[in-house]
Amino acid sequence: MLDDGLLNIIDPEEIYALHIAPMSEGIITTKARNPYADYKGIQITLKNTKERTALIKFTKKLFLQLQNVSPESKFWDNKNLLDPNIGLGNPNTIFKDYITVNSNIAVKEGEDKITIRAYLSAEKETQLDSLLSQIKKKFKESDYSDQFLDSSFYYETALVLNDERLTLLTIPTISKIYGNEHVLPLYGAIPDGRGDDFALFQREIPGVYFLLGASNFEKGIVSMPHSPNFAVDESCMKTGVNYFTSMIIERLK
Missing domain, CATH: 3.40.630.10 (Zn peptidases)
Structure with missing residues (x-):
């Protein structure tokens, strides 16, 4: 239209x-x-080297550490969205200030590059904006700084x-x-x-x-x-x- x-x-x-x-x-x-929630797909591109197994493990861990909601939290049960004490109608709701990471992290290996993708969601529309620079910084401070090529968002909801x-x-x-x-x-x-x-x-x-x-x-x-x-x-x-x-x-x- x-x-x-x-x-x-x-x-x-x-x-x-x-x-x-x-x-x-x-x-x-x-x-x-x-x-x-703001919902984006994030990807990290790395050099494919003989350290790839450890590199993939490190990257997955890096993604999962972005999440700030416990796996045991009542957050994960949609019925709690309407709970008067913790739901969306309460100023102290648990559905606020969160970042979640889908545990189904995809890895695609090419001859020279590895691409690792994950889906993220965040309560505020600005929460995910700084993640790319944070991830880059963590890579630069790690043992895998030479393998890091790029980080970017490849998908986002309207x-x-x-x-x-x-x-x-x-x-x-x-x-x-x-x-x-x-x-x-x-x-x-x-x-x-x-x-x-x-x-x-x-x-x-x-x-x-x-x-x-x-x-x-x-x-x-x-x-x-x-x-x-x-x-x-x-x-x-x-x-x-x-x-x-x-x-x-x-x-x-």
């Missing part, structure tokens, strides 16, 4: 999105900046980044009209490495991405996206229309 010139036709000043989430029906949430001003304007609007109990503060970031194409629009237009609850736990309806038992309380369609219609009317004023 962007490549076909949609923005030249409609020339929008603001843009909004609404996505189903596993919260109770009637709840809406978002936050300034990124509601999802990260949703909510406009801070519009976020602060729209959340109170919905809260004022429909009640504070329906607007859940969001702390931290959802740590599943997903992005959204809406992020591509946000690069061109300031906007906000909201999460809308569609679960009814009493009826056993859990609206966890991309899961085999996904279900939805269809009342959320009316709720979403009401919230967004009211919010947009207030913005047009």
